Amino acid sequence: MNMVMDWIAHHAINRPDRLAAVDCFSQRRYTYADFHRRVDRAASLLHAHGARPGDRVATLCYNSTDLFELQFACQRIGAIYVPLNWRLTPVELQRLVADCAPAVILAHVEFEKNLAAVDQAGAPLLTLSDGGASAYEDWRAEGPPAERALLDSDDTWAIVYTSGSSGVPKGARITYGMTLHNCVHAGMHFDFDSTSNTLTFLPMFHISGLNAYGNVAFHWGGTVHVMRTFDARQALALLRDPQLGISHVLGVPTNYLMMSEQPGFEDIKLPHVKVCAVGGAPCSQTLLETYERRGIVLRNVWGMTETTTAATALSKTGSLSRLGSCGRPLLHVELRLTNAGRVVTEAGVHGEIEVRGPTITPGYWGAMPRGACQWFGTGDVAHYDSDGYLYLVGRAKDFYISGGENVYCAEVEQALCSHDAISQAAVVAVPHPKWGEVGRAYVVFKNGRSLTPQEVMEHCRSRLARYKLPQEVSALPEMPLLASGKIDKVRLKGASSLT
Incomplete structure (x- = not known):
């Protein structure tokens, strides 16, 4: 037993x-002694409300230090943490x-109305x-702390949801062993130690919000600064503050783009920041x-929920010399490319990325687990260069x-x-200067029916999160089809542009 x-x-x-x-929003600050006591209190709260080993504890919250407390509280009683979007x-x-059938749900007061219909x-x-008056903060434990669970590294610590290509949400099981090996990777490849100070602004319902680099810093005994949501002006101010001494941060390209557009960026200096990682x-x-002109190297990484964040990374010196590459596999990741059942080894030949190792999920909640040594197909297509560096080509899955x-x-x-006036729909990605990619929807109306683009959008707003909404809607008399009868998205995408 590990x-x-x-x-x-x-x-x-x-x-x-x-x-x-x-907590950058509430200005709360906790030492490890403080944090330990709050985790114990949270564990007692969960236990008192019925959570037991193996039970799920769901949260619907903005980023907060409270969420890290609840995650560690779940560990102490053997429950499974489930952050919801x-x-x-x-x-x-x-x-x-x-799907997850939680035993307890915790939500920011702002989201009570969202759950009223659930x-x-x-x-x-x-x-x-x-930190204000609430059921969570006002709880006062009575009696001894909840009995601590004895856990194995293969036990599930969290379920993190990521939609499948069919549109059906899937909950990736994140084990204690996966998280631990991710922390080892961070120490070896990204220079983490007990002096590290991280900034977390990615949503904590995603794997990066938890593990890049919050849980990593807690493992090494560092400090985690948590932003409630991403705000470019505030994030830039926190990064450049020498008193905070932020050493590690990970963001998506849009985060870095928005920060580069803030006043004062031209003169930015970040000598205390060791790692600015970029992925997603x-x-x-x-x-x-x-960023390079200002002495800041953005380090490219590639990973996904199922790989506990990064599975490959570029070195600090390689981020510009290998432009476009996502680097090489990290220590505890084995990676290969496959094409039509054959393992690809030649430079420039495309193949699907498959991975295995202790940072790879054993499977999805409610599904049969994978074998420990089985390869996991990611759905991403890539190729190697002559030196074995990986370059993403596209996504085999339709997202x-x-x-x-x-x-x-x-x-x-x-x-x-789902609208009764629409007979067919197809969505393709088109470039966008700020968000990287957005969706353009093509629809075919049923005979005698029509809707304005605004009416189509209003229909979608009650069914989809805002970031999923297509930016444009175009009506077609009929869809272009392949010989198989499937919609020809290549033709649709080739005719698309968005300025």
Whole structure:
């Protein structure tokens, strides 16, 4: 048995006065001793409301240090942490709640109305309010702390939802062993240690919001600064503040683009920042050079929810010399490319990325687990250069990335076709100067029916999160079809542009 150790309890004993967490919204600051006590209190709260080993604990919250407390509280009682996407509509949330069947749900007070329309199957709903009066903050434990669970590294710590290419949400199981090996990667490849200070602004319902680099810093005994949501002006101010000494940050290209547009960026100096990692979408040469001119190297990484964040990375010196590459596999990741059942080794030949190793998910919630040594097909297509560096080509699965968020075309198409005036729908990605990619929808109306683009958008707004909404809607008399009868999206995409 590979026993799971309690990082927070360890640091509370060995460096109790070290600053553990800073909530940038509420200005709350906790040492490891403080944080340890709050995690214990949260564990008692969850236990008192019925959470037991193996039960799911769901949250619907903006980013907050409270969420890290709840994640570690789940570890102490053996529960499984499930962060839900607060951007989703009640219809979308219902699917996730039904899938994970939480024993307890905790939500920021702002999102109580979102859950009012969701069947919670009797799970108690507790409120949080960034340190203010709430069911979470007002809880006072009575009696001894909840008994700590004995856990194995293969046990599931969290379920993080990521939509499948069919548009059906899938909950990736994130184990304790996956998270630990991700922390080892960060130490080896990104220079983490007990002096590290991280900035978290990516949503904590995504794997990067949790593990790049919040959980990493907690493992090493560093400090985590948490922004409630991303704000370019505030993020830039925090990064450049020498008193904070932020050493590590990860963002998507849109984050870095928006920061580069802020007043004062021309004169920015970040000598204390060791790592500015960028992932989630391709990073343009222009953006890389914009930061490089100011002495800041954006380090390209590639990964996904199922790989616990990064699976490959460029070295600091390679980010410009290997422009467009996402680097090489990290220490505990084995990677190969396959094409038509054959392993690709030649430079320039395309293949699907397959990975295996201790940072790869054992499977999805509710599905049969994969074998420990089985390859995981990612759906991403890439090729090697002559030196073995990896270059992404495209995505085999039908989705695109908008502002760092995966948008699955099938899900948007399903929402469009749920209108009784629409007979067919197809969504393709088109370039966008700010978000990287956005969707353009093509629809075919039923005989005698028609809708304005605004009416189509209004129909979608109640069914899709805002970032999934197509930016444009165009009506066609008929869809271009392949010989197989499927819609020819290559022809649609070739005719698309967005300025």
